[in-house]
Amino acid sequence: MDIRRSSAASANPAIKRVTPKRGQGNAKWLAARAQPGAVVLLGGAGLDHFRLRVAQSHLRHDLLPSFWSLAGIVASSTSFLTVPITIRDASAVPATNGVETVRFAQVDDPEVFPNAAVLQFASPAGAIVANVRRLMRQRSALDLPTLMLPWLGFIWSAGTRRNPLIEGGAMPSAALVQTAFGMAGIELTPGLASGSNCPEAVWQSALWWHDYYQKTADVSGARVATDTSATKAPSKDRPKPIVPAGEACIRQAAAAVTHEER
Numbered sequence: 506m507d508i509r510r511s512s513a514a515s516a517n518p519a520i521k522r523v524t525p526k527r528g529q530g531n532a533k534w535l536a537a538r539a540q541p542g543a544v545v546l547l548g549g550a551g552l553d554h555f556r557l558r559v560a561q562s563h564l565r566h567d568l569l570p571s572f573w574s575l576a577g578i579v580a581s582s583t584s585f586l587t588v589p590i591t592i593r594d595a596s597a598v599p600a601t602n603g604v605e606t607v608r609f610a611q612v613d614d615p616e617v618f619p620n621a622a623v624l625q626f627a628s629p630a631g632a633i634v635a636n637v638r639r640l641m642r643q644r645s646a647l648d649l650p651t652l653m654l655p656w657l658g659f660i661w662s663a664g665t666r667r668n669p670l671i672e673g674g675a676m677p678s679a680a681l682v683q684t685a686f687g688m689a690g691i692e693l694t695p696g697l698a699s700g701s702n703c704p705e706a707v708w709q710s711a712l713w714w715h716d717y718y719q720k721t722a723d724v725s726g727a728r729v730a731t732d733t734s735a736t737k738a739p740s741k742d743r744p745k746p747i748v749p750a751g752e753a754c755i756r757q758a759a760a761a762v763t764h765e766e767r
Contacts, residue, residue: 508564509696517715519551519750521623531621531754532613536582538623538752539609542630542744543579544682545587546704547612548572550757550764551658553591556660557676558760560668561705570760572620572753573704576678578637578685579623584608586637587678588649590656603649604641605676615756617764624711624717624751627691627744636685647684652677675702682707689744692721711749718748 525534535545548558554574561571577587588603612618627633640647655674658664670676675683679702686693694706695717710758722745757763 508699511696511713511715511716513713515604516712518747520716521752522712523752523754525615525754525756530613531615532609532616533619534754535585535609535612535623538709539579539582539585540625540630541579542623542627542633543751544626544707545574545577545579545585546620546622546624546708546753547561547575547577547618548755548760549574550762552762552765553660554618555760555762557590557656558744559705560659560670561676563668563670564701564703564705566711571703571705572755572758573622573708573746574702576676576682576707578633578682579691580606580634583610584700586634586681588653588681590653590660592653592679598650598653600641601641602647603653604637604681617758617763619763620709620753620755622708622751624707625700625747625751626686626693627689628747629742630744632689632744634741636688637681640681640684646739647680649681650679650739652680670701670703673699673701675700676704679703679707684743691744691746709713711751713740715748721746722748 506588551633556568557574562568575587577585579585586604586607588606589605652675653670659666683693683702694702694710695714697706
């Protein structure tokens with residue numbers, strides 16, 4: 506796995522770790538910070554999310570598990586778009602390219618999802634949502650179901666059982682987020698020289714690549730070469746990179762299976 510190291514001497518001060526109010530669930534916390542086009546990160550406490558968090562330890566210099574197991578794009582004040590590994594309706598996957606609309610209420614329980622973050626990488630960012638919806642209909646541009654298969658095998662310890670990140674494969678939810686930004690000419694994870702994108706890579710970019718974003722904030726950037734339907738928006742509405750900013754609520758720093766459905 507080819508990883509570039511940031512030259513930043515300190516973490517991005519615009520990314521703040523906060524403590525939620527006692528008894529507050531994720532839904533209200535996310536809704537208070539959600540703006541269309543922002544990135545949502547979640548870290549789960551079930552076995553599937555535990556496996557995903559541990560798999561990303563290879564991207565950390567300390568080899569500790571990631572806080573995060575799912576990435577998505579805020580679609581409204583009450584929902585976000587993502588590619589869950591846990592499939593609720595397998596028959597819906599082909600028609601939507603694996604992308605689902607998830608309501609904040611569905612991830613409200615902090616015992617199920619103890620970690621949550623909302624990060625801004627672009628402004629304005631509404632067109633990022635439109636890019637995600639395009640990808641729902643363009644499997645030829647990003648084949649998310651194919652990315653899902655090795656992760657299902659890894660979680661279930663079936664098939665090859667290898668960590669797909671080590672094999673150069675991306676986590677589907679992070680691939681969706683990265684591609685949606687790439688269609689707008691924004692490099693979301695400059696620290697990765699390979700396609701092994703994952704929520705941890707997005708988090709590390711927000712924390713440690715703020716100098717890079719500061720230098721490129723006034724540069725609109727080129728769209729990815731494979732994109733045939735890049736955002737067609739007036740220049741004033743076209744997303745531009747900004748120094749990442751946002752908040753994270755981390756209730757479970759050490760990955761553990763503390764929630765099991767019976």
